[in-house]
Amino acid sequence: MRFLIGSIKKDKQMESLVEKLCNRFSGVTNTRQWEYISYCLSQLTFTEKGVKKLMELFKTYEHVLSEDSVMENFRNIVNKAKKFAKPEMKSCIEEFEEKLVKFEEKIL
Numbered sequence: 001m002r003f004l005i006g007s008i009k010k011d012k013q014m015e016s017l018v019e020k021l022c023n024r025f026s027g028v029t030n031t032r033q034w035e036y037i038s039y040c041l042s043q044l045t046f047t048e049k050g051v052k053k054l055m056e057l058f059k060t061y062e063h064v065l066s067e068d069s070v071m072e073n074f075r076n077i078v079n080k081a082k083k084f085a086k087p088e089m090k091s092c093i094e095e096f097e098e099k100l101v102k103f104e105e106k107i108l
């Protein structure tokens with residue numbers, strides 16, 4: 001998967017992949033597959049559009065965030081995005097992180 005993800009060069013391709021992976025969560029009931037999908041998402045290099053797409057599709061994968069390993073992969077997305085974020089992208093990442101934290105507090 002890393003090899004395939006490495007070949008994605010355009011934002012539009014990455015955005016499309018994010019959308020397809022997020023939509024896969026709703027068709028899958030197996031916890032292991034949730035982990036695989038979230039891991040694949042965590043391997044992507046997110047741009048501002050990619051993070052916005054994640055936020056836009058939050059309802060499609062919200063139900064799987066109760067699984068610890070899946071939540072950890074989404075935290076990895078946030079941490080990785082923070083490292084490489086340009087100043088204009090930081091607010092978008094913080095907003096997404098806030099959404100994850102609110103969800104986590106809700107399930108606890």
